[in-house]
Amino acid sequence: MIATLRRNMTRENGVDLLRHALTTALFSSLIAIALAISGRGAWGAQFVYSLSIGMISWVVIDVGRLMMSPDPRKLWPNGFKGVLLVLVGITAGFLGGNAIGDAWTGAPLLEFWTFAPHKFASTLVITAVAGIAICYFYYSRGKSKYLEGEIALAQRDAADARLKLLETQLEPHMLFNTLANLRVLITTDPQRAVAMLDRLNSYLRVTLGGSRALAHPLAAEFDRLGDYLELMSVRMGDRLRYTLDLPDNLRDVLVPPLMLQPLVENSIRHGLEPQVEGGEITVRARREGGQLVIEVSDTGVGIGHAPAPSSAEAGGFGVAQVRERLTTVYGAQSSMTMSALATGGTCATITFPLPT
Structure with missing residues (x-):
């Protein structure tokens, strides 16, 4: 039991213990006032009796549940053990509290045994009802907290599963696009096709050999984006230029994988490829207050001059997936906008909160 108590005695549970103690003391004071008003004796004496009974019951039940609970999330003994704990706590509080009260007032030890039957019964009933009411209140709050935690865990698992599904949809999309480009280069420029194949092999080794975590450092996202842009440079040559700007203080910020690559793909497919001279892509991250802002501009x-993507093209698909992943992970705290630049080109901006 001592080992179980040490496991369950977290800081949060310690705060709950203190809160329960203060609530029990307040409730005991109210009972003392009610008994004093009803003529059962002076308020001071009733306060000592009531507070002693309440605090002893609290110690036995609240500490006992931490010692007996097999589940650190529920923190309440299963089955009859919980009922037995409440009965033991109320009995210990009734006997110990009366003994303390008798010692305080100078009355014979456990004087309640000499009370008239109706007075003894009323004292016992008041103690039992008050103890059960407080225990039920604590149990209900604890159960509500446990269920809220289970709901939050289920929602997080569902979000994680959805995020994984979206990622598995994005990775084949990039692979299929690259293989289609390879098919063209094999017949038109075999040497560049071989170079592109080498880049693809390196990219896939890093991507598939890494962990399938739901988040990784922003530096890793920029590194993988650099690999992808190098892969695309083999196909486009001098027509593709790029700049990656990541401040050192943002390198370790955790973000979902493959958050930026679809935006870069979109810039290449619908922004640079339609131009004979190609163009430049800039990916820049910055902090604005408690928000992380990432811009992908080309x-x-x-926007106004780019050809509309067909249903078979994945540019629109990739952008839609980024929006959905932002919503899945960050909800209404995130945003994504696409706007035309005054100097020509397009800027996609995503914003979401920095981890606290």
Whole structure:
């Protein structure tokens, strides 16, 4: 039991113990006032009796549940053990509290045994009802807290599963696009096709060999984005230029994988490729208060001049997936906008809260 108590005695549970003690003391004071008003004796004496009974019951029940609970999330003994704990706590409080009260007032030890039957019964009933009411209140709050935790855990698991599903949809999309480009280069420029194949092999080794975590450092996201852009440079040559700007103080910020690559793909497909001269892509991260802002801008043809993607093209799919992943992870605290630049080209901006 001592080992169980040590396991369950977290800081949060310690705060709950203190809160329960203060609540029990307040409730005991109210009972003392009610008994004094009803003519059962002076308020001071009733306060000592009531507080002693309440605090002893609290110690036995509240500490006992931490010692007996097999589940650190529920913190209440299973089955009859919980009922037995309440009965033992109320009995210990009744006997110990009366003994303390008798010692305080100078009355014979456990004087209640000499009370008239109706007075003894009323004293016992008041103690039992008060103890059961407080225990039920604590139990209800604890159960509500446990259920809230289970709901939050289920929601998090569902969000994680959805995030994984979205990622598994994005990775094949990138692979299929690259293989289609390879097919063209094999017949038109075999040497560049071999270089592109080498880049693809390196990219897939890092991507598939890494962990399937739901989040990784922003530096890893930029590194993988750099690999992808190098892969695309083999195909586009001098027509593709890029800049990756990541401040050192943001390198360790955790973000969902493959958050930026679909935006870069979109810039290449709908911004740079339609231009004979190609263009430049800039990916920049910055902090604005408690928010992380990432911009993916290009010097392409711009939103108004880009050809509308067909249902078979994945540019629109990738952008939609980024929006959905932002909503899944960050909810209403995130946003994504796409706007035309005054100098030509397009800027996609995503914003979400920095971890606290």
